[in-house]
Amino acid sequence: MQDAVVNLCRVSLRDHQRFRHVPPRTGNQLGRNVPGTTYPCHPGGPNDYVFIFAQPQMWANFLGVIGMPELADDKRFATLEARWENRETLNEIIAQWTRQRDKHEIMRTMGEAGVPCGATQDTGEVLADPHLQAREMIVDLEYGRRGAYKTVGCPIKLSNSPAEITRPPQLGEHTDDVLREILQLDDDAIARLREENIV
DSSP: OHHHHHHHTHHHHHHHHHHTSOOOOOOOOOTTOSSEEEEEOBTOOTTOEEEEEOOGGGHHHHHHHHTOGGGGGOGGGSSHHHHHHTHHHHHHHHHHHHTTSBHHHHHHHHHHTTOOEEEOOOHHHHHHOHHHHHTTSEEEEEOGGGOEEEEEOOSOOOTTSOOOOOOOOOTTTTHHHHHHHTSOOOHHHHHHHHHTTOO
């Protein structure tokens, strides 16, 4: 699933490299589930957030992780609908807990409890992610005079027909091939076009 989502982020990853800064973030709330958004984490930097999505069947496990099992008996949070109606209060309780912890620590402990959770990574963190690199979702390519750069790999992995990720051509790189194969020009004709600055 992460491979597929990284593929969807290809434009943001490209823009991070192109403009040399982290693109701005957009909205976070997923549906009407609480928790179901991003929460600030320690130490409080611009990308210190974690996304938590505890479905109703995960509510007790979630409360165990944050050390507040008593919230299960709180009428404000007893049902999915009640949690949505009281989301501002509940989100603040959750944020008070997350602000004390690192996003990767939270992701690990929630994952161990079976609660979907992910550290919010900026495009630089995604490009450097060792798991994504091991899965060949972030690959290094050489691009001639422009040097090496990272790009997104193929999210679909098929053992008998692996995808080959190659660099795009440089300007004019295939001009001679196109002139030969499509226009049927010979080497002398191509040389003349170059001498006359036509190509």
